[in-house]
Structures are given as C-alpha cells and as structure tokens.
Amino acid sequence: MKRKGMTLVELLIVISVIAVLSGLLFPVFISICERARITYCVNNLKQVGAALHMYAQDHDGFVPPYTNALDSAYLLPNSNSPELFEAAYRPYTKDKQIWYCPLDPYAGMDTPDLPEGPQPPTWRASYWNLYNHKATSYGITDVVADIAFAPLHINNIPNRAQIRLIWDQRQNRRSPTNMIKDLEKQLCPYAIDFTHYPYLPHWETICDGIELYFDGSVKVINR
Incomplete structure (x- = not known):
C-alpha cells in the first residue's frame, strides 16, 4: 500500500513547532555569543591597559x-x-586583533565607509557613528586629547564629574552637584566597549558595557 505524504495541517504544525523552537533558542544563542564576546573583550582590554602603561613608562x-x-x-x-x-x-x-571586538561588523573601517543600513537606536548611536573603527573597535576617551586636559599624566586622571563640568561650561549650562550621579564621580575610563549593532536587543539584558580604567583594571558594567 502506497504511503501518503504529510497533510497540509501536519506540515503547518511542524512549521509552527520549528518557529517556536527557533524563537526560544535564538535569544539563548545570542546570549552565549555575547558572553563569549565579554570574555574576549575583557582579555583584549587588559592587554590594551598593559600597552597603555608601557607607553606611559617610556614617556615620563x-x-x-x-x-x-x-x-x-x-x-x-x-x-x-x-x-x-x-x-x-x-x-x-x-597582536593587532586585541584592538577589535569579534562582534564589531565595522572593525577596521573608517566611519565614512560604514555600509548603509538600518540605524541603531539613538541612545547608543554615539558609539556607532561618533567613533572611528579603523584603529580600534573600542571607544577611546577623548579626554586624553582634549585641550582642557591634555597632555594627560597617568597619575592625574580627571573624574567624570570634572569632565561633566567642562562639558557643561562649553554648552553654557550649569550643572548642579545634585545632578551628578555617583557613577560620574568615578575616574574616567580609558576605553569602553559597548555592544555592536545588530546584537543590541539581546545584549541589553546582559551588561551595559566593559570599561578599561587607567590603572589597568577592567570592569563589566551590569544593569
């Protein structure tokens, strides 16, 4: 007796099951990728911190x-x-690869050469379009080259409140001390790694970023 194929209803059920499983497993896969990215980039930034200190030792x-x-x-x-x-x-x-995040699709690229596509959310856009990705994926603080702070000695690092005050003065604004958050009173980080679009939606649930400080320490900033 010839066996019949799947009916339309059975086929739709199979497709529905696959779709549900994909929806459940995809966030898990992205989470695994992002946690691997965090481990990789923490190691990268520690090496960047070591290079920073070696440079400082050779330049007074x-x-x-x-x-x-x-x-x-x-x-x-x-x-x-x-x-x-x-x-x-x-x-x-x-190793030049320590300067690049493995999930950065624009690693090694000048910002004007970034491919056209959907824009990332505006609250993270500053990382995407205000940093050049050619030399590094990580956001290097502009404080090191800011005319208000440079040349910057590694033992004289401004804190975030000082940076905020300079910014407010340039914008002709007054910054009440009660508006400066505790986080902004910490020392300015040297390099920051945020997520890289299009991984943002799932990355938000894991951490806010990775920060390298001038003393060489690296912190994962959690929500």
Whole structure:
C-alpha cells in the first residue's frame, strides 16, 4: 500500500513547532555569543591597559594623546588620526586583533565607509557613528586629547564629574552637584566597549558595557 505524504495541517504544525523552537533558542544563542564576546573583550582590554602603561613608562608618565572620537571641536590637531594612534601603540602590542571586538561588523573601517543600513537606536548611536573603527573597535576617551586636559599624566586622571563640568561650561549650562550621579564621580575610563549593532536587543539584558580604567583594571558594567 502506497504511503501518503504529510497533510497540509501536519506540515503547518511542524512549521509552527520549528518557529517556536527557533524563537526560544535564538535569544539563548545570542546570549552565549555575547558572553563569549565579554570574555574576549575583557582579555583584549587588559592587554590594551598593559600597552597603555608601557607607553606611559617610556614617556615620563604621559599617555598617548590620541582617540578614535570623531568630534574634533575641542581636540588637539590630528589627535583622532587612526594612523597616529596605531603608530603610538605599535611597539607595545604584538597582536593587532586585541584592538577589535569579534562582534564589531565595522572593525577596521573608517566611519565614512560604514555600509548603509538600518540605524541603531539613538541612545547608543554615539558609539556607532561618533567613533572611528579603523584603529580600534573600542571607544577611546577623548579626554586624553582634549585641550582642557591634555597632555594627560597617568597619575592625574580627571573624574567624570570634572569632565561633566567642562562639558557643561562649553554648552553654557550649569550643572548642579545634585545632578551628578555617583557613577560620574568615578575616574574616567580609558576605553569602553559597548555592544555592536545588530546584537543590541539581546545584549541589553546582559551588561551595559566593559570599561578599561587607567590603572589597568577592567570592569563589566551590569544593569
């Protein structure tokens, strides 16, 4: 007797089951990828911190006056040049990959060359379109090249409240002390790694970012 194939109802049931399983497993897969990214980038940033200290030791305690921030209104001339950034750290890093997050789709790319596509949420857009990804995926603080702080000695790091005050003065605003959060009173981090679009929706549930401080410590900032 010839066996009949699947009926339309059976086929729809199978498709529905697959769709439900995919919906359940996809966030788990993204979570695993993001946790692996956190481990990888924590290790990267620790090596970046070591390179930062080696540079400072060779330059009387001063840190490299280079950033990958694109806003040059208050930066030293050429301080956001990827070539100068790479040249400063070349003697202290053997593996160039420590400067890139494995989930950054724009790693190694100049911002003007970023492919067209859906824009990330505006509250994270500053990381996506205000940092050049050619030299590094990580957001290097512009404080190191800011005319208000540079040249910056590794033992004289401004805290976030000081940076906030400078920003408010430039914007002709007054910043009441009760509006400065406790987090902003901490020392300014040297490098920050946020998530990389399009992984944002699931990354939000895991952590707010990874921060490298000038003392070489690395912290995962959780919600």
